[in-house]
Amino acid sequence: MADAIVSFVLDQLTTTIVDKASEEVELLVDVEKEVTKLETNLRLIDTFLRDAEEKKRTDGLVKEWLDRLKEASYDMGDALDEWRTTVEIEALEAQNAASLKKALCNFISCFSIRRAYTHRKIALNIKEINQRLDDIVKKKEMYQLQLMSMPISNTINHLQQRPETSSLVDVSKLCGRDKEKADILNYLWGGSGENEAGELIPTISIVGMGGLGKTALAQLICNDDNVKKHFDRVIWVCVSDLFYEKKVARAIIQGLEKLTHGAAYGLESDPLQFLLERISRSIQGMKYFLVLDDVWDGNKGERWEGLKTTFKLGAPGSRILVTTRDVEVAKMMGSSSSQIISLEKLGDEQCWSIIKHLALEGRDNQNLEKIGREIAKKCKGLPLAAKTLGSHLKSKRIKQCFMYCALFHKDYEINRWVVIAQWMAMGYLGSDGNADLESKGNEYFHILVERSFFQDIEMFEGEIACCKMHDIVHDFARYLGENEFATKEINSDHSTIDGSKNRHLTVMIDEGIPFPTSISGAEKLRALRTFTGKDALTYEALGSLFNHCRRLRVLILGWPDGTDHFCKEIPEGIGKLIHLRLLYLRDGRKLESLPEALCNLLNLEFLDLLGCTNLKQLPDSIGKLINLRHLCTAGCSALTQYPEGLQKLTSLRYLSGLIARADRNNAKEFCLADLGNLKHLHELALKVVGNSIDMEQARKAQLQDIQWLSIFLAGSIQRADIIEALDPHRNIPNLGFYGNYWFSWGAVQLPDE
Incomplete structure (x- = not known):
């Protein structure tokens, strides 16, 4: 550390x-x-x-x-x-x-x-x-310090190994499992007997202790091109913990019908019988391949029986693959002895191959090889341990980013851009304000995905939107960070939180419990994330927080969960947080104004006010925030104008919820022409107000380099006039228009010059 x-x-x-x-x-x-x-x-x-x-x-x-x-x-x-x-x-x-x-x-x-x-x-x-x-x-x-290998064996022993998984993880490099892969493929092509219509679907099980690579092997099978061609549909379901029929059924429907996460959420209230009938209709005559990953509940075989009957309706050649730690679970799921693939531990040489590939990219390095081989012995044949530890021989910056993720509680859905913003705010991506740090953070994020640190990945428009951390990886991140990163759960009225040993802290407070009046060790905190109930963050609590937490780089006080987290006003004391880079006040629905002292935070790079529906104005001195890169006021429905000083924020990369006049009728309001000063802007969600457009002024916006543009027309201005005035480049990847009501649509064909 x-x-x-x-x-x-x-x-x-x-x-x-x-x-x-x-x-x-x-x-x-x-x-x-x-x-x-x-x-x-x-x-x-x-x-x-x-x-x-x-x-x-x-x-x-x-x-x-x-x-x-x-x-x-x-x-x-x-x-x-x-x-x-x-x-x-x-x-x-x-x-x-x-x-x-x-x-x-x-x-x-x-x-x-x-x-x-x-x-x-x-x-x-x-x-x-x-x-x-x-x-x-x-x-x-x-x-008398000397070079020593990392004694990690004790660490491996105590980590809890409970993964949340997805078939989307890149497992193109899997060492030492060629025979097992070949055996499974043989079963899939018919090696376990071809089922007739109406018969039980042959079930193959991968069995082994945690960390041996059961999930990785199953993912490798799923991503095999021949498998994708052989089956009509490949469906991945992460079961984990208890086997709940409705949860599994919903996940199967999502995979069968290729539903979005939001659409699948709509199935929550449907009864089990309805879900089973829907599955039956979907798989009728379909040759499918269903993967049930991480099945634990061996004492509830009766729960599996209802689903078994439904699966019979698939076409001949359909197959089910199960991963589990318990051979009895495999038998309960319907696998015979010949259909059970038992994974053994890897040899030290195979573990070293994994470490070498990840840490050295396959290159020979005599200085690190001795250490690497010692580490390989400590991995005790566990591929996951080798992958995790091998990755940490390479980059101190990536190591910092990885350890920071211990600040998110287990099973937390990590938004890609939100965590990248926090890495930036902490300085893990470098401190050059002019660099494209967002791209560097995106690169680091994908490296962590590639190395299996992040799983349960959800995609949006071809990009990773969010993910979770494997439990064993989360424990390892917490172990590496020692006491630096911690989560405190408060379920009773406490006047003080003990943060004396922590530098980065997440505080989770139950509904009805007020935010503590003090945090011991608050003066040392560099990151603070709060998840609270309604009205927990009072004016007094915030004042005390600002007075004592002077070294904060990251401060997250609200989250879009429908809760009124804090009061109508933010204390002037926020201006004392001179080191602050990231401030989230999301879903502060009672918040009406921000203090001018906020504009003293010259280091502020991220200001997120998403969902502050009663916020009526931004500070007049907002132009002082010269290092601001991301500003979000989306959902601030009471906000009617942006102050004129916004055009001074020339470091802005992302701007959502911007309100701009189409004319120059009011010199104190931000107008379209002022966009011309924001040379680094990549993404813009814009609300245009007014009933007429000053074409000459609007052309000064100069949006030729914009990569993502969304426009809401609040007045009577026509779409064609805006396109002509703003003149975004014709090959803009993402362009959407909205007018008096919201809708989403694909890329717009812009007129030729």
């Missing part, structure tokens, strides 16, 4: 020096020398961190030393962030003062005094942290 933090601070240090703050170094008392010394110390520490990370497992003193290093590194990251933020604030204040010529002299005097005081304070802070690092470096000698 410490290696990732030190790497992050080194990256931040380099960016801070090279970027805007570099020109201010000479203004800070002795800070140039201190920063140089800081970089030297961190790079020295970084060279032996791997040894220390491994030795801490058995040496309490080394663990204590690493904990001190983590504390100092976090503090240094905050100090560098404060330094850079101070420079940006001063630049903005100086720019504003230049336009106030009458008050300029007085301002310069006050500004210079305050500036000197602030710089002095930051310089002393950096110097104090450097002294702590000096002491840490000196004490490294007493620990």
